[in-house]
Amino acid sequence: MQDSSPLLPALVIAAAAGAGVWLLRRSWQGKDSNHAYVLGGWALIAAAIAAPAWALGPARGPFIALALVSTVALALVAGNYTRRAAKARAARESLAPEPSDRATTKWRETLRWLLAGPIGMVAAMGVGIAWAALAPGEQQTRLVIGGLIVPVAWGACMAWTLADNRILRATAVLVGVAVASFSAAILKGFA
Incomplete structure (x- = not known):
């Protein structure tokens, strides 16, 4: 059995994962999420993880896919990073409670x-x-x-x-x- 190169399947995995993550980010950026984008994004990510088992084998295919999907997702999220000035907020009672005010010994x-x-x-x-x-x-x-x-x-x-x-x-x-x-x-x- 000849060992196939994982380069072409890796590019397909990265493209499918990138499209899936982009669809998810697009649906989450709006005020009301579009269910078609959410379903399409998760379907593309699931396909990008499951499909390489046939192309690369059941042992290394899913592991290469998981590494690539997480790397592509991190790259897309980090690529849209913007630094904004923090808004001044008034103190509210609904925030998480403060730690115990008990004096430590x-x-x-x-x-x-x-x-x-x-x-x-x-x-x-x-x-x-x-x-x-x-x-x-x-x-x-x-x-x-x-x-x-x-x-x-x-x-x-x-x-x-x-x-x-x-x-x-x-x-x-x-x-x-x-x-x-x-x-x-x-x-x-x-x-």
């Missing part, structure tokens, strides 16, 4: 730092290791996905603990997740 700051850093990392590692031990599939795939889960889960732990006003709740949840995930991984083992 040294132990709260230390606990918040520990939750966002090492405790959140341990909980995230526990989730990744539990995924690698408990999820179905090949060992290599489980290890890779488990390894990719760790930084995302750690970022989520950091964002949550720094945004939440109730430190003891965050402490209980993160310690509970760490204990439960490591316990499940230890009981199952990696086989």
Whole structure:
């Protein structure tokens, strides 16, 4: 079997994705969105992702398509970037509430730092290791996905603990997740 060059299908993918993103941007720029533009845009993007499976093969076609669609979408959105002066707005009551006005103490700051850093990392590692031990599939795939889960889960732990006003709740949840995930991984083992 001869390996085909991905250049021509890549150009078709980029053109279809560009047209789809342009249709979506055009529908979203108006005051009332045109459903034909929305449906056409999503249909072109879906076709640009699904169709390369036949041209480039089921293994590399969708992955090349996803990379190209996201790159083209980013280029089109970034190409229309304009910097405007911020409008002065009056203070409103409907905005998001301010963080707690409670005075911080040294132990709260230390606990918040520990939750966002090492405790959140341990909980995230526990989730990744539990995924690698408990999820179905090949060992290599489980290890890779488990390894990719760790930084995302750690970022989520950091964002949550720094945004939440109730430190003891965050402490209980993160310690509970760490204990439960490591316990499940230890009981199952990696086989």
